[in-house]
Structure formats: structure tokens, C-alpha cells
Amino acid sequence: MKKSSTLVKNAIGREVPTEVNGKAVIPYKGVGQHKPEGRKYGPRISSCVDFPEDGNKLISTLKEALIKSGLRDGMTISTHHHFRNGDVIAIQVFEIAAALGVKNLVWFPSASFECHAPLIKYLEDGTIHHIEGSMNGQLGRFTSEGKMKGVGVLRSHGGRYQAVQDGEVEIDIAVIAAPTADFFGNANGVEGAAACGLLGFALADSQYADKVIVVTDNVVPFPCVPWQIQGNYVDYVVKVEQVGIPSKIVSGTTEITKSPDRLFLAEMTARFCEAAGIVCDGFSFQAGAGGTSLSIGIYFAEMLKAKGMRARFARGGSNKYLVNMLEEELVEYILDGQTFDLDGVRSMRDNPRHVNTSPFTSYNYHGKGNFASMLDVVILGATEVDVNFNANVVTHSDGVLLHGIGGWQNCLFAKCTILPIPLFRDRIPVIRDEVTTICGPGELIDVIVTERGIAINPLRTDLIEKTKNSGLPIKSIQELKAEADKICGIPAKQKFDDIIVAVVKWVDGTVLDVVRKVGP
Amino acid sequence: MQSESKTATAGNNGDKDRSDCFVSLQITASGGVQINLKSKVKALYGDSITALCNEVLQYFGIDNAVLTIEDKGALPFVIMARLEAAIKQLIEPDKEFLPEAITENNYTTLKDRQRFSRLYLPGNTPSLMINAGIHKPHAIILDLEDAVAFTKKHEARFLVRNALRSIDFMGVERMVRINQIPLGLDDLDFIIPHQVHVVLVPKCESAQQLHQVNNRILEIQQKTKQHSTVWLMPIIESALGVIRAYEIATAADNVVAMAIGLEDYTADLGVNRTAAGTESLFARSQVVNACKAAGIQPIDSVFSDVSDMEALKQNVLQSKALGFEGMGCIHPRQIGVIHENFAPDDEEIAKAKRIVLAFDEATEKGLGVVSLGTKMIDAPVVKRALRTITLAVAAGKLNEGWKREIQQ
Numbered sequence: 001m002k003k004s005s006t007l008v009k010n011a012i013g014r015e016v017p018t019e020v021n022g023k024a025v026i027p028y029k030g031v032g033q034h035k036p037e038g039r040k041y042g043p044r045i046s047s048c049v050d051f052p053e054d055g056n057k058l059i060s061t062l063k064e065a066l067i068k069s070g071l072r073d074g075m076t077i078s079t080h081h082h083f084r085n086g087d088v089i090a091i092q093v094f095e096i097a098a099a100l101g102v103k104n105l106v107w108f109p110s111a112s113f114e115c116h117a118p119l120i121k122y123l124e125d126g127t128i129h130h131i132e133g134s135m136n137g138q139l140g141r142f143t144s145e146g147k148m149k150g151v152g153v154l155r156s157h158g159g160r161y162q163a164v165q166d167g168e169v170e171i172d173i174a175v176i177a178a179p180t181a182d183f184f185g186n187a188n189g190v191e192g193a194a195a196c197g198l199l200g201f202a203l204a205d206s207q208y209a210d211k212v213i214v215v216t217d218n219v220v221p222f223p224c225v226p227w228q229i230q231g232n233y234v235d236y237v238v239k240v241e242q243v244g245i246p247s248k249i250v251s252g253t254t255e256i257t258k259s260p261d262r263l264f265l266a267e268m269t270a271r272f273c274e275a276a277g278i279v280c281d282g283f284s285f286q287a288g289a290g291g292t293s294l295s296i297g298i299y300f301a302e303m304l305k306a307k308g309m310r311a312r313f314a315r316g317g318s319n320k321y322l323v324n325m326l327e328e329e330l331v332e333y334i335l336d337g338q339t340f341d342l343d344g345v346r347s348m349r350d351n352p353r354h355v356n357t358s359p360f361t362s363y364n365y366h367g368k369g370n371f372a373s374m375l376d377v378v379i380l381g382a383t384e385v386d387v388n389f390n391a392n393v394v395t396h397s398d399g400v401l402l403h404g405i406g407g408w409q410n411c412l413f414a415k416c417t418i419l420p421i422p423l424f425r426d427r428i429p430v431i432r433d434e435v436t437t438i439c440g441p442g443e444l445i446d447v448i449v450t451e452r453g454i455a456i457n458p459l460r461t462d463l464i465e466k467t468k469n470s471g472l473p474i475k476s477i478q479e480l481k482a483e484a485d486k487i488c489g490i491p492a493k494q495k496f497d498d499i500i501v502a503v504v505k506w507v508d509g510t511v512l513d514v515v516r517k518v519g520p
Numbered sequence: 521m522q523s524e525s526k527t528a529t530a531g532n533n534g535d536k537d538r539s540d541c542f543v544s545l546q547i548t549a550s551g552g553v554q555i556n557l558k559s560k561v562k563a564l565y566g567d568s569i570t571a572l573c574n575e576v577l578q579y580f581g582i583d584n585a586v587l588t589i590e591d592k593g594a595l596p597f598v599i600m601a602r603l604e605a606a607i608k609q610l611i612e613p614d615k616e617f618l619p620e621a622i623t624e625n626n627y628t629t630l631k632d633r634q635r636f637s638r639l640y641l642p643g644n645t646p647s648l649m650i651n652a653g654i655h656k657p658h659a660i661i662l663d664l665e666d667a668v669a670f671t672k673k674h675e676a677r678f679l680v681r682n683a684l685r686s687i688d689f690m691g692v693e694r695m696v697r698i699n700q701i702p703l704g705l706d707d708l709d710f711i712i713p714h715q716v717h718v719v720l721v722p723k724c725e726s727a728q729q730l731h732q733v734n735n736r737i738l739e740i741q742q743k744t745k746q747h748s749t750v751w752l753m754p755i756i757e758s759a760l761g762v763i764r765a766y767e768i769a770t771a772a773d774n775v776v777a778m779a780i781g782l783e784d785y786t787a788d789l790g791v792n793r794t795a796a797g798t799e800s801l802f803a804r805s806q807v808v809n810a811c812k813a814a815g816i817q818p819i820d821s822v823f824s825d826v827s828d829m830e831a832l833k834q835n836v837l838q839s840k841a842l843g844f845e846g847m848g849c850i851h852p853r854q855i856g857v858i859h860e861n862f863a864p865d866d867e868e869i870a871k872a873k874r875i876v877l878a879f880d881e882a883t884e885k886g887l888g889v890v891s892l893g894t895k896m897i898d899a900p901v902v903k904r905a906l907r908t909i910t911l912a913v914a915a916g917k918l919n920e921g922w923k924r925e926i927q928q
Contacts, residue, residue: 260655260851260852260853261651261654263853264651264654264655264852397563397564398561398562398563398564399563425593426538426539426560426561426592426593426647427539427561427564427565427593427594427595428560428561428564428593429564451651451654452654487595487650488565488595489565489568489596491561491564491565492563492564492565492566492567492568494563494564
């Protein structure tokens with residue numbers, strides 16, 4: 001099953017299969033080239049007469065809700081990552097499935113975290129056939145070693161919405177963990193002990209899944225307002241003791257970095273944006289999760305304050321630093337996709353200018369436009385970049401799958417995409433002749449900022465022109481690579497197995513690259 | 521000579537150690553060289569690490585050994601230093617395995633160059649050294665003294681030597697703090713032939729100690745047949761040192777600056793180091809005075825709270841007001857604050873400009889007396905104004921052609 005029979009070379013030169021887990025897939029055709037026709041996927045028709053007239057959909061246990069939802073072999077079950085490393089529900093779902101003897105499930109999470117490592121047990125015993133979403137940390141290592149039964153599918157947040165909307169993935173049961181809900185199924189993330197901000201990642205699932213279960217530890221009397229998830233989509237509501245671990249909902253990657261080298265990268269990036277004329281009155285930006293990216297907001301704030309300017313909106317994960325900018329009126333709106341700390345939660349609850357968004361508004365390929373492409377600048381991370389500016393976020397140079405794509409691919413459509421990355425990390429070179437796994441085509445990646453110089457994509461003659469007299473250390477990407485090679489030595493070429501353990505989808509659902517098995 | 525049973529170790533492999541490796545070596549009687557490599561970069565550099573280790577062992581004539589390396593992304597110069605340090609615990613060959621000296625480090629520094637900041641880098645911690653230059657301090661200090669644990673003193677020498685040859689410090693002045701004399705004299709063997717610009721002599725208490733250092737430097741330079749100037753910066757850290765400050769400052773022509781170390785000084789006095797610093801005011805003033813009298817730079821102690829930038833700023837301003845011309849830093853974040861605040865402020869620059877222009881005008885008119893408004897200006901005031909202008913230009917706060925700009 002894993003030895004794919006046919007491999008074809010896609011538009012970016014990678015060998016990819018035409019069939020994954022028994023379903024036909026389309027090789028990547030180029031940016032903006034794949035436009036499926038026809039109508040979107042439709043969920044089953046439901047009738048309100050089948051639901052309690054008093055609105056009370058409470059069921060006493062998750063097990064009962066899953067059984068009532070018809071849990072059986074081969075189903076696709078979705079969960080979500082708005083609790084990040086504090087999620088406890090996904091594990092419970094598969095514990096129940098294993099106890100019931102259900103096999104070959106597909107787990108369709110919006111992202112996975114280290115807390116999901118216990119699922120390895122259910123991948124081993126056949127309860128879960130494969131994962132479609134992200135495989136982080138230990139799950140990634142497990143997948144890389146070729147131990148998962150099926151082939152993993154990696155998608156971006158926008159790609160997940162696309163896959164649901166065009167019918168590539170049919171969700172049988174969506175289990176939505178919610179900090180607060182009423183018995184009807186209206187739910188939000190701004191109240192309750194496990195308050196996490198918003199539930200946008202679960203939006204598609206609520207609308208398209210066959211059965212929708214809301215799980216909460218905080219049932220409030222109807223109506224639960226605001227209803228980020230609408231009860232009209234929900235089949236069952238389950239009350240549990242604890243829906244998530246509040247202290248782990250704020251993950252470590254959302255703190256501002258203290259590393260002097262990373263702060264230096266952040267400062268250089270901000271200075272680049274200033275020199276390129278990006279930081280101006282009314283501009284918009286997004287900084288990804290991760291210490292370096294988050295620190296850039298601090299430098300933007302300083303610049304805006306000094307110039308007496310304001311950004312119109314900031315997108316993406318919010319935290320106390322972004323909230324400070326909002327409260328000091330250095331940015332007018334936060335369009336928030338994921339709340340990283342309690343200041344973010346409070347601000348979203350109380351400040352009408354702090355707006356919750358979803359992959360639908362921000363990233364969806366099948367939307368009539370989306371927010372990501374309107375951004376003036378986005379700042380993201382990467383594990384590797386190659387001399388053609390193609391970048392990798394899912395595997396490391398040793399080929400091991402360790403991260404998901406998140407919104408990263410979707411953000412590449414911003415007007416300027418900048419990757420601040422160290423030139424090498426403990427001897428691991430970051431600029432390669434060819435990246436181990438392509439997650440983003442180089443034509444969408446504009447600037448690489450390293451501590452030893454900044455490389456601008458030759459396609460961006462405008463940025464090259466604007467920054468040529470800036471005094472910033474602008475170098476070619478080949479020069480930067482040569483500098484790293486001189487310090488670290490020329491790395492040996494990696495040898496990989498033929499066996500494909502996961503595929504990387506592009507935002508439109510086509511197959512961009514594959515992840516191959518690594519040695520044990 | 522060979523000890524066959526003993527296992528020698530060098531390097532670090534704690535949870536937080538990065539860009540470093542831990543080697544353990546046992547010389548055996550037979551069986552050839554066995555290398556066990558555990559490395560996070562094995563897929564990329566495993567073969568080249570093994571080849572390098574074989575080369576080093578061969579260079580020292582070791583044909584039979586068991587070598588274990590736990591590597592966390594150490595660069596080649598680090599691996600070489602760790603392995604050589606281990607080898608030299610077992611045998612005593614009269615040669616060194618030196619990494620190639622990079623050409624980027626072929627520069628010398630001037631006696632009166634600016635020394636506002638000098639960044640301390642622990643001499644046995646490679647991860648902090650590699651990118652130190654990007655933060656652009658005026659100098660970096662590879663520290664063999666207090667930042668290195670007693671049991672690690674010897675291996676740090678190899679690492680510092682190799683760092684001086686291999687790391688591009690991007691044009692900053694390269695300093696090494698040796699150990700207290702006499703132990704520190706042996707440190708010189710490891711640094712003098714490798715383009716060190718300034719040697720910091722800690723706990724200095726006499727001119728004679730600096731003479732000992734200079735004699736050893738001369739000896740090494742004669743042996744290695746290279747004679748670039750090595751500057752000295754004694755550090756005063758005791759009551760006796762303070763009393764002998766002028767003697768030390770004038771001990772030799774290559775003394776360019778003198779620093780004060782307040783942790784040890786206050787300990788010597790038996791008092792607490794306070795934020796106000798009243799207990800060390802005498803010592804600091806004495807050091808400043810001795811330096812000014814000797815025509816060298818007075819340098820202040822480090823400020824140890826790396827998270828409090830506002831307190832650092834106040835500390836710098838106070839230090840500058842006492843007459844110091846620089847201070848040490850223990851975190852790159854401190855560099856910007858130190859540079860910004862040791863440099864003349866806008867008001868000082870404006871005043872200096874007025875004085876220099878008035879001086880020019882007086883000279884042009886052949887007047888013996890310089891006056892600004894109704895005030896007479898003495899020669900020392902003009903001299904200070906010229907110094908302020910020089911500092912302002914160096915700090916990027918004033919263009920070199922400022923006089924032309926005013927005339928236009």
C-alpha cells in the first residue's frame with residue numbers, strides 16, 4: 001500500500017503519487033493553476049423534527065454520543081487544536097473507539113501537538129489507520145519511521161477548509177471541544193475555565209460533518225453568546241469534568257524570544273520592512289507563532305510609535321504584545337485566527353476591534369477571495385530554504401517529519417513574505433541546494449533574513465530597488481549558502497527510502513511533495 | 521608515557537549545551553581506532569566528523585584508541601579542540617593541531633580605539649561565541665577566568681585558541697581574559713600566536729605582574745617569529761590594586777585601558793555591592809584618575825541585571841559622569857544601551873559644535889582668546905569639545921562633514 005505504484009513529476013519537479021490511501025490525487029500544477037469545477041460538497045439534509053423541540057441535546061457521556069453518532073470502522077473523525085497542547089478530548093475519542101473495537105479510523109485534526117503522542121498506541125493497534133492534518137513531534141517521528149498503516153496527509157489550515165468544501169475529505173463525526181456551550185450546542189471560546197479565544201478551526205467541521213458533537217465542561221443556560229459555533233449544526237452536547245488543561249493552552253512557542261540571536265533577526269526583519277517602505281500608515285501585517293516572529297511586532301510597535309503612525313490591521317495569532325498594540329492604538333484591528341494567551345482571550349471577549357476569524361475568511365482556497373492575500377507583509381518561520389527560495393516547514397534536514405503546515409502555506413500569498421531564519425542551527429545549515437520537503441514554492445517567498453545577511457528573491461526587483469541603499473546587508477542567497485557552508489562544512493546528501501509515509505498538499509488540494517521513510 | 525587504562529574526557533553534554541560535543545578517549549594497546557559517534561547531525565556530517573577525528577588521532581600518532589563522541593552540532597574547530605584537550609590528558613606531544621586561521625581576522629587594532637562595550641563570552645561555551653560578532657560590540661572577551669569552572673580550565677584553552685583562529689568576529693576587537701597571574705601566564709601560550717588584540721589581566725595588583733605578562737608575550741613571539749602588538753587591560757579588583765592604580769596604569773607602553781571589577785573589590789572590602797555604589801566611589805574615581813593621568817581608557821565594571829535596561833542606562837550615565845569610557849557587558853542586549861549612553865547626547869554635541877566653531881573663528885581672526893557669547897573658553901574645554909565631536913561622529917550621531925553642512 002505504501003509503495004505507490006505510479007509516481008509522476010509535478011510542476012515543481014518533485015516525484016509524487018497519483019493515488020494516496022486508495023484515492024486518486026492530482027499532482028501540483030503550479031500556483032493558481034488548479035481550479036476544480038462543479039458544486040461544493042454538501043452535508044446530509046437534516047430535519048429539525050428529528051431533534052428535541054426544547055433544544056436540549058445533552059447526552060451524559062462522550063461514549064454514548066459517539067455510539068449515537070454511529071461510530072464504526074473506517075470513519076473519519078475530526079478534532080481541533082484551539083487548546084493546543086492542553087487538548088484532552090482527542091485522546092478520549094480514540095480510547096472509546098479502541099474499547100469498542102472500532103478499527104481503521106482516519107483522524108482529521110486541524111493540528112496535532114505533543115499531547116497527542118499517546119495516540120501512537122491506537123495507530124499501532126489499528127484503531128487509527130492514518131492521520132490527515134499534521135503529525136508533530138512524536139507522531140511525526142512515528143510516521144517518518146514508516147510505522148503508520150496508511151499514508152499521512154499534511155494540509156494547511158486553508159487546505160483543510162478546501163478539502164472539506166470540495167469533498168476531498170468527508171467528515172463522519174466532528175468532536176468539537178468548547179470552553180463554554182449551552183444545551184443546544186451554541187459554543188464559544190471566550191468564557192470558561194479552558195477559555196482559548198475562538199473556535200474558528202472547527203467551523204468547517206460544524207457545517208459539513210455528518211454528526212457534530214460539542215464537548216464542554218461549562219454548560220451555561222441557553223443562549224450561549226457569542227455563538228462562535230452555532231447550535232443549529234450540532235447533534236449532541238456532552239458535559240465532561242475537564243475539557244482542556246488551561247495551563248497548557250498557552251504554548252511555549254508563543255512567548256517572545258529572549259535569545260539575542262533571534263532578537264537580532266527580528267530587529268533586522270523590522271528594519272528591512274521599514275527600508276522597503278512596508279511600515280507605513282495603514283499597513284497590515286501578520287507574524288506567525290514562534291518567538292522570532294512574535295518579537296517583530298515589538299519592533300513594529302516602536303517604529304509606529306516613533307513615526308506617529310498606525311497599522312490598519314494585524315492578522316494571525318494574538319497575544320499580549322499584539323493586544324498592547326491594539327490598546328495603545330498602534331493597530332486598529334486584530335483579525336484573530338488563534339488566541340495564544342489569556343490577554344488575547346480577554347481582548348477578544350471585550351474589545352470589538354479584536355475580531356475572531358476562521359480559515360474560511362482568512363485562508364480558504366474555495367472562497368471568493370481571502371484575507372491572507374491582502375496583507376502587506378507576513379513573517380513566517382521555516383526549517384529550510386533552498387537556493388530557489390522553496391521552503392520547508394514540516395521536516396528537518398535529517399528528513400524526520402516534526403511539524404505541521406498550519407496557516408503557513410496560505411500566508412505565502414501576502415504581498416511580501418519574509419522568513420527570518422538563522423543561517424545555521426547547531427551546525428545544521430538552513431539554506432540548502434534543495435530543501436528536503438517543499439512546502440512552499442519559491443515564487444511566493446520574497447525575503448530570507450539571516451543573522452549574516454538578507455537575501456531578496458530576484459523576482460522582487462521592486463524590493464531590491466527599494467532597499468539597495470538602505471545600509472542593510474543584502475546578499476544573494478548563494479552567497480549566504482556559501483557562508484554557511486564555509487562555517488559548517490558541506491553537508492552530505494541525504495539518502496531516503498523509496499517508501500512514501502506522507503504527502504504534502506498544496507492549498508488547492510494538489511500534491512506538492514512527499515515525505516519519505518527514514519531509517520529507524 | 522602512554523597511559524593505557526585511563527579515560528580522558530573533554531567538552532560538555534548537558535541538556536542545555538548546544539554546538540558542543542563531549543569526547544571520551546581511551547588509548548588502547550591494539551585493535552586500531554574505534555570511533556563511536558552519536559550526533560544530531562550524523563546524517564549530514566557523520567562521515568566528515570569521523571574523518572576529522574581520524575586525522576587528529578593520526579596527527580598525534582595514536583593508532584589504537586576507543587573514542588566516543590556525543591555531538592550536539594559542534595563545528596569542526598570545537599571538535600578539534602575537545603579531542604586535542606582529551607589527547608593531551610593522556611600523552612604529551614610537543615605539537616598542536618590547529619584549525620586553519622581564517623583571513624577575515626587579519627586585522628590589528630589601535631591603542632585609542634573606542635571601547636564602550638566589551639562582550640564577555642565564557643571560554644568553554646562555543647554556542648555563545650559563534651554569533652557574538654553580529655551584535656557588534658566594540659570588543660569580545662573570550663574569558664578563561666571566572667566564566668570557566670576550575671576543572672574545565674585546561675580544555676577551555678584549546679577552545680579559545682581555536683575560536684581565535686576560526687570564528688569571524690566581524691571586525692570587533694578580540695580580547696582574552698587570562699587567569700590570575702601566575703596561572704594566567706600559561707594561558708598566553710594558547711592565545712598570543714593567534715591574533716589576540718588585548719589581554720585582560722584580572723586581579724592585577726602590581727606593575728610587576730604586567731611585566732611578567734609582557735616578558736612571556738615577548739618569549740612566545742620570539743619563538744613563533746611574529747611580532748604584532750598585543751595590548752593589555754589590567755583589571756583592578758582589590759584594595760591593594762586600587763592603591764597602586766597609577767603604578768599599574770603606567771606599567772608599560774602597551775597598557776591601553778584599565779578596568780575595575782566591583783564584585784571582587786567589594787568582597788575585598790567586606791561590604792555589599794549596592795545599587796547606589798557609594799562603597800566603590802573612591803575606587804572608581806581612583807581608577808578614572810589614574811587612567812587619565814596615564815593617558816589610557818578607564819573602563820567600568822559590568823552591570824549584572826540583564827533584564828533591566830532602564831537601570832543599565834542609569835548605570836551607564838553615572839559611569840560616564842565619573843569619567844569612565846566604557847564598560848563590560850554580559851549579554852548582547854546590553855550593547856545597544858551602553859553605546860547609546862556612552863556616546864555624547866544631543867545637548868553635548870550641540871554645545872561642542874558651538875565651541876569648536878567659536879575656536880575656529882578665533883583662530884581665523886588671530887585672536888588669542890576664544891569666547892562663546894560672554895563666556896571665555898579655555899583650551900581644555902576646546903579639547904573636550906573636539907573629543908565629543910570625535911565620539912559623536914564615531915557613534916553615527918554626527919556627520920564627519922558637519923562644518924560644511926553648517927556653512928551651506
